[in-house]
Amino acid sequence: MLWPSAPTLLAPLAPWFEVARRDLPWRAGDLDAPHPDPYAVLVSELMLQQTQVATVIPYFTRWMEQFPDPEALAEAGEDTVHKAWEGLGYYRRARFLKAAAGTIAAEGWPGDLEGLARLPGLGPYTAAAVGSIAFQWPAPALDGNAFRVLARLLLIEGDPKARATDLRVWLAPALAAHGPSRLTQALMELGATVCTPAPTCGGCPLADRCGARRADRTGEIPPVAKRAKPKASSLWLVALEAEGHVLLHAPAAKGLLAGLWRWPALDAEAVPAGRGAASLTAWPGWIQVYTHRRESVSPLHLRLDRRFQAAEGLRWIPIGDLPALPLGKRDQRLRDLLATPGQRPLEAPDPFALIGACAAPSA
DNA sequence: GAGGCGTGGTG
DNA sequence: TCACCAAGCCT
Incomplete structure (x- = not known):
């Protein structure tokens, strides 16, 4: 890896996020403290898998009223849970969330990243996202947004997911330096609102140091994945x-x-x-x-x-x-x-x- | 590791 | 109309 130091390269993200961050119902006010409601973070992260923020918001609000804590969700019936998820898609997530809530209600929250990753429906991304956003653990959460931002910033050729391990090692010091919750959310927010597939580099706090922009290759990095015909x-x-x-x-x-x-x-x-x-x-x-x-x-x-x-x-x-x-x-x-x-x-x-x-x- | 899993939005 | 996408995960 010949990448520049992450804490330095990503430093503009933190002040940018203070100004640009969207007010979302699952977001905590204080980005330097553990989240007051880890369950809200868990619910939002499951709902946000492959689903856009605007779609999730009304479901999240209703869900938290109907199932305000892990105990309430664990005790609810399957039909009730699926009815609350109705229309959101990928319904397996609702069953995973109910099962995870049952474990949390019975045993409490896991104490480390591996424990989170053992909960049903939490893969490498979601476990790290909950760990960093809810608990301030320095766990790099790489979702599609983060991969796209980092692929362009570091001018990574080919599929950036193939470099996931390198990227996590590289990113971890930046989480410690700028705050796990803040940096995790800032990276994804940048990918969701500025460094989109068709980016608007004029509003990007990292534009002056972006490899893809310097090479005028933001349109081809990262490469688009092929998909099967329906x-x-x-x-x-x-x-x-x-x-x-x-x-x-x-x-x-x-x-x-x-x-x-x-x-x-x-x-x-x-x-x-x-x-x-x-x-x-x-x-x-x-x-x-x-x-x-x-x-x-x-x-x-x-x-x-x-x-x-x-x-x-x-x-x-x-x-x-x-x-x-x-x-x-x-x-x-x-x-x-x-x-x-x-x-x-x-x-x-x-x-x-x-x-x-x-x-x-x-x- | 490729296929399967929902739905809605966008250019 | 169509291709592509949107805070992935499991088998």
Whole structure:
């Protein structure tokens, strides 16, 4: 490593952050003391994984009112916790957070970085972020923002994540010199607001010492990662209603939308469309986008006179209970459509095929 | 170590 | 419309 000393190179970050820092509901006023509520830091860090600040703020505020401490969260039911997380995505985080709260409620807070990293859902970044922001431990927290800022500042070629170990060793003295909480947050704040993928170097306190700027290469450092093409699929999304109940999948333990209730879905490739039956209602479909999938969703509503024995994993739910169940955006959309008039579908699967796909095998 | 995991915003 | 991104983690 031929990098200049971190405490010196990063010194302008501290005074810049005092002026430029955003007022966020999980931030402490005093950056030199341990945080008054480590749990608030933990909640915010889990919510902020792969999620923007503006999206997180209202969820964080409601969450802290509903689950004000680890004990309250640990005692809450799974559906209640997922309902509070509904719409935020990556729902596994909610289960990790509840499990971590259970450990903290039972055993107290871990006393070191390794202990934090053993909590579910806390990897190298989040453990260091909680350690530095909540407890003032000199643990370098490297997230996407920090990697981008440091890659440009130090003119690192290739993927800066490959240099994570070197960067942590290099950064640690700067945390000690300028305050772990202050420097950790300042580095990320700079990446989030100034040293963005398309940076505005005019407002950067480190512009005079930035290697990428000097070389006029901020557009190519760090390099963009390739990503896989999403897989395409199409499905019928079906609300089966009978006797004041609707049929839903109970939450799964893993996979897409695990932890949430879901409408039954039929693969449109496997169940070909015929002429729409008079007993069916339909609405215009839409493309549901996930990180690795693109679903063409065709929403349907089928009313029956009587319930039938539901297949394994499916449950009849009183319609009045629907608002309390956690659903993903796709399934919320069909739930909300049920309150608006639909039309007889131009094409749809045979109603008997729908029922057959959702019924228990008859003995 | 590559794939899987949600959703909303932006150019 | 589309590509890319946003305070990652787990398997």
